[in-house]
Amino acid sequence: MKTSEVDLESIEIMVRAFYATLVKDDLVGPFFIKVLGDDLGNGKWREHYGTLDSFWLLMMTGEKGYMGDPYMVHAFIGTLTVEVFDRWLEIFHKQVHSQFTPEIADKFYSKSQTIASRFMEGLEIGEFATDEDDDY
Numbered sequence: 483m484k485t486s487e488v489d490l491e492s493i494e495i496m497v498r499a500f501y502a503t504l505v506k507d508d509l510v511g512p513f514f515i516k517v518l519g520d521d522l523g524n525g526k527w528r529e530h531y532g533t534l535d536s537f538w539l540l541m542m543t544g545e546k547g548y549m550g551d552p553y554m555v556h557a558f559i560g561t562l563t564v565e566v567f568d569r570w571l572e573i574f575h576k577q578v579h580s581q582f583t584p585e586i587a588d589k590f591y592s593k594s595q596t597i598a599s600r601f602m603e604g605l606e607i608g609e610f611a612t613d614e615d616d617d618y
């Protein structure tokens with residue numbers, strides 16, 4: 483049954499189910515496997531889950547705990563494209579809508595869209611791309 487309860491328990495379920503699907507995706511999965519490995523039970527993945535649990539708890543409830551800088555992380559994981567972001571968003575949309583009531587799922591999704599858009603702007607991807615060559 484779909485829930486409107488947003489707490490650590492429902493977020494833990496969401497995060498684990500989302501990454502289990504994401505890692506199998508041939509477009510997005512390799513970015514995670516490269517950094518965290520392909521064994522979703524290893525220490526790096528467990529740490530990642532814990533980080534994302536506290537990240538989504540902060541985003542959705544304001545509960546303090548997450549203290550990282552997600553933008554910096556994504557600047558150094560390889561060449562992200564609009565297609566990679568679109569796939570990430572599509573899988574996230576499916577996950578939150580399968581688990582939460584529509585109003586709550588939309589709240590999760592609209593937050594992820596805003597953040598993805600900010601990442602793309604910062605990384606100069608897609609509509610934010612510039613022609614300038616920054617290498618000199």
Ligand code: HEM
Pocket residue numbers: 510513514517530533534537549550551552555556559562563566567570593594595597598
């Ligand atoms: C293009 C799609 C994306 C890819 C391929 C991607 C990939 C990754 C990878 C590989 C890590 C682990 C980095 C590490 O531990 O060193 C990571 C961390 C993270 N990602 Fe993403 N990501 C994507 C989009 C997003 C979006 C849209 C959000 C937010 C809605 C997000 C939120 C985070 C957060 C909060 C972390 C943890 C950062 C920290 O360590 O503090 N990611 N991502």
